[in-house]
Amino acid sequence: MSPTEPGRSGALAIDLTGITKRYGRATALDGLDLRVTPGEVHGFLGPNGAGKSTTMRILLGILRHDHGTARVLGGDPWKDAVALHRRLAYVPGDVELWPNLTGGESIDLFARLRGGVDTRKRDELCERFDLDPHKKGRTYSKGNRQKVALISALASDVELLLLDEPTAGLDPLMEAVFQECIREAKAQGRTVLLSSHILAQVEVLADRVSIIRKGRIVESGTLGELRHLSRTAVTAVTERPLGDLAAWDGVHNLRQEGERLRFDVDAAVLPRVMGELSGRGLRALTATPPTLEQLLLRHYGDDLQEARR
Amino acid sequence: MSAATRTLPSGRGSRLAGTGVLLRFMLRRDRVRLPAWVLGMTVMMAYFANAIGTLMDGENLAGLAGFAANPIMALIGGPGYGFDEITVPRFLAGMYGAYLMLGAAFMSFTTVSRHTRVEEQTGRAELVRANVTGRHAPLTAALILTVGMNLAMSLLMGLVLIGSAVDPAPEPAPSFLFALSIGAAGLVFAGVAAVTVQLSPFSRAASSMAGGVLGVAFVVRGLGDMSAVQGGNLDWLSWLSPLGWSQQTAPFTLDRWWPLLLSAGLAAGLMATGYALQARRDLGAGLLADRPGAAYAAAWLRGPVSLAFRLQRSALIGWSMAMLLAGATFGAFVQPMREGAEEMPEEIVALMGGADGIVEGYLGFMGLYFAMMVAAYAIISLQGLRSEEQGMRAEPVLATGVSRPAWLLSWTGVTAAGAVLLLGLAGIGEGLGAALSTGDWGLMAPTVLGHLAHAPAVWLLLGLAVFLYGAFPRLLGAVWAVFVYGVFMSLFGQMLDTPEAVLNTSPFQHIGQYPAEDLSWVAIGGFAGVFVLLSALGTAAFRRRDLSTA
Incomplete structure (x- = not known):
């Protein structure tokens, strides 16, 4: 049981300390620290395989970490998973839908399983994202499946949005709509953890950024703070x-x-x-x-040079 | 531009371009699966031949053949050619041939689907077809592979038959005829799959359709054979089924080769149909189009139970219709069976409990038979949960306010209730068929009860599947081994003089074949209790493990 009344004490929305996660001999996370304050849009940057999705899944209690402490909205993401899930919404990097349910049915279902759907907002979002909710899940492209998960998450009344590379399949027009929606979510006081390797997106939206590399956070701060390093x-x-x-x-x-x-x-x-x-x-x-590409290049530059040799 | 175009090869040859490369690639991908199937089937044949050849002497065999000549055994086994002068090879062909044919058919349609529709559905076929690969190359390579598997299997089966510990040793020609009749069934179902993979964009639907055809083929020939052993006039039904053709070769008795031509002809016709259909559709598309659906979820779709129901609904509807129809068809045979009993020698009828005893025995046995089918449904349904997890559809649900126990137990509960529904429908169909054909409505209630009573045996296997899913998800398939073991023990164990203690290890053995036998309420209550316990253990284990994340 969560001893604290989460979110009320001005505590962190996400607080990971020294998290490790191993799969057999492979180390996915190696002493990861991540702190996200309530109400901020936090960019979570790193190349493929750095441990972004594993971190997201530990925050969701889908995976269990081996060492370290994890708090999400004041609760334990493994033990208090169900209570926490009513207060957050998650968009996976690879959205898979049921082949024989329509997009609209999936949107409603996810939102209801979280506690309820704001139908007016849902319809408005379908329109803004230009999604046809009548189609069966199996007929959607990757981008459209992502829209289904995004609309369902954004139409839910939750405190925390966990978005794992949410726009990887969206075109630039839809990405602009997405950015608007995230700004609105921030204005409503929601906390957003936005993982990406699309640096421009994070640069535009994020208040603060953490950069993950090989299962560790190598930099964390506002964009200004990181820029002085470059x-x-x-x-x-x-x-x-x-x-x-x-x-x-x-x-x-x-x-x-x-x-x-x-x-x-x-x-x-x-x-x-x-x-x-x-x-x-x-x-x-x-x-x-410096762009975030350059920031990243500085962190991964040695790898690039190794790769060139 | 046009000059360059003209130099491109075109016509029939180019549609098959790359077939050889694809075939080698398929062999590489199936380097474990292919030998497992071919050798596994051969080992089954070797096991049956050697077990029966070693265990049975002449006296045993004659008794066995008398037992096997009854209508129920004809239904599940075959026409029983030469059983009046029984030998081990005749018994082998008459009793176990059908199951080896089912295995070969299953091997064939899953192989074709795996290398054609599964590839298209996952998008891998697009990568392949973007290279120098003809439109028909993947299907052709898959069919060559499957035909090759069946031929290799037939050759090996023939060899192990000749070399088996049967005295006198089986002749080579009939041994290979028997082996080829099994391969012929495989060939036909390679053809069936060549058609079904064209129809739907989804491999599961394609395999279900092929499986449905196999089920119908099995039942139709069963009804014909049942009529044949009783001297009835419906024996022509056996000739409507490709499995029937394979059995009508009557190896070791009549040694007819020509029914194999029927199978080869049908296989060729089906394959040609597959090519014709493939030429008419786009890559990745099916011939059955998708219609738009509801923009909003129905109001009742709002929790894990309703989600589980929604996802299992279409399978449940299909199975419901199949159970009701199959039940009615089997039930309708009660009347011919009664009439047949009047013509059978009195002492045999008396041995089987009189004419009423035969009917009750049949209805009781059908309850067991349907319980086995419904158990297969329950296991397949729980395996669906594993695909939900591996297909990354479980993760977003478990990221909402649905707890892991709620998710797992909702699915289990819907499946358990579905099993009761299916058993009930099979019983109602069976009772209706029996009552309508005989005019005796008193058969209805005991038949339905006799079918429903097997639900806890189905639950027991379901509970085992839940436990494995929660605790050892990679071993979930092991529940099939328990299932097949139970089915074989209950269908053939008694015939093979298996000790009572060993027979009793089959989960299907305990509840009783009502109305022929009394129901064991201890077994019913006990199995239900074990189901609850296994489900609870599986749920506890599922709470502790990581979700599979691809």
Whole structure:
């Protein structure tokens, strides 16, 4: 039984500490820590096989962790599974539907099993996601099956949404609808854990981001906090040639392309570099903040290099 | 552009392009499954031949043949050619041939479905067909594979027959005739599957249709054989069934080869139909189209019990109709059987409990027979739960407010109730058929009760399946071994002089074949209790384990 009255004390919506999960000899999660505060949209980033879905399933009590402590909405996800499931909705990465039930029937069923369906909202969502609820489950494409699970989750009155790569099969138009819906959910005070390897999506929606790699969280923070860890990509054209910028600490990958100079620069030395550039008669400048791709590349860069060898 | 197009090969040959590569690929995929089937069937044959050959002397055999010449044994065994001068090979062909044929048919239609419709349904066929692969190549390769399996099996079966410990040793020609008659049944059902996989986009539906055809073929020839041993005038029914043709070869007695031509002809015709249908449809599509359904779930669909019912409903409807029809058909044979009893020698009729005794014995036995079929339904239904889990459809349900015990026990409860419904319908059909054909409505109530009384035996197997599912999900298939063991013990154990203690290990042995025998209320209550206990243990284990996540 959950001793605390969850969610009322301003406690964390999700609190995982030192979670490990093994399948035989393979280690899926290796001391994972994840904290999500109520009301935030939390991006959960990592490449395939890093342990995102395993984490989701431990949060759902579908899998049991070997070590560590897990709290979801103040309860134990394994022991209090049923009580917790009435307060959360889950969209799996691979949605499978019953072949002989229509999409509409599946939407209603899932929502009712959670406690009830808001029919008006459900119909509105079907329209916004452009889903035909009359079709049988076996006739839907992957994207349409995902819409069924998404609509059912969004039409349920729950505190926490666990979304495992929910838009992997959606087209860009539908992804925009999805982003709107997540913003509305946030405005209603819901907590969202959004796993993805589509970085742009998380970048647009997430308040905070945790990056998982090989079963461990390697970075966690707001996008701003993570950005300072990364490099800004600079392209500049100056009237007078620059000195030996390449030799500076914190300047990387310097190359001259015609009159254009490209390099990456660490945040710490960015002011000094800017001073040097303006001193040489700066004519054109673009500075691109690091994308999450670059953040990830920094974490997985060693793997990429290993792979290249 | 057009010049390039013209150089492309076209016509019949290109539709078969890649068949050889696909065949080798199928052999690679089936490197365990194929030998398991072919050798498994051969071992069955070797076991029967050697067991009967070792156990039975002439006197035993003659007694056995007398027992086997009754209508019930004809129904479940065959026409019993040469039983008046019984030998071990004749007994083998007459009594066990039908079951080896069922096995070969099952092997064949599952193999064809596995390499054609399953591949399309999963989308793997699309990857294959995008390469240099003709439209008909997968079906052709699958059929070559299946025909090859049947031929290999027939060859091996013939060899083990000749080499078995039967004295005198079976002649080679009739041995191979018997083996080929089993392979011929397999061939026909490869053809049946070549058609059914074209009809529905789903492999399960294709296999169910082929299984339905097999069931009808078995029953039709059973009714014909039953009439034949009684000297009735419905023996032509046996000739309507491909299983009947295989049995009419009468190996070791008449040694007729020509019925095999009927089987080969039908198999070829069915395969040709399969190709013709395949040429008319798109990849992945069926010939039976999907209609749009309801946009909203019905108000009653709102909990784990109603979900389990909704998912089992179509299977239950199909089985209900099959049970009612089969019951009525079997029941309608009570009258011819009564008339037949009047023409049988008096002492034999007396031995079987008089004319009324024969009818009661038949009705009581049919209750047991239907209990076996319904047990198969219950096991298949629980295996459906495993597919729900592995097909990732259990996960989203268990991620809602449905607890694991509620999910598992709802499904189990619906299946257990479905089993009672099916037994009741079979009993009602049987009673109706019997009452209508004889005009004796007094047969109705005891028949229905006799069928319903077997429900706890079905539950026992269901409970075992629930336990395995919860505790050792990978071993769920083992429940089939218990089922087959029980069926064989109850159908043939007595005939083979199996000791009482061993017979009693069959779950079908204890409740009693009412109205011929008394019902054992101890067994009924005990089995129901064990079912509850096994379900509880299975549920407790299911709460502790991880869900399968592909």
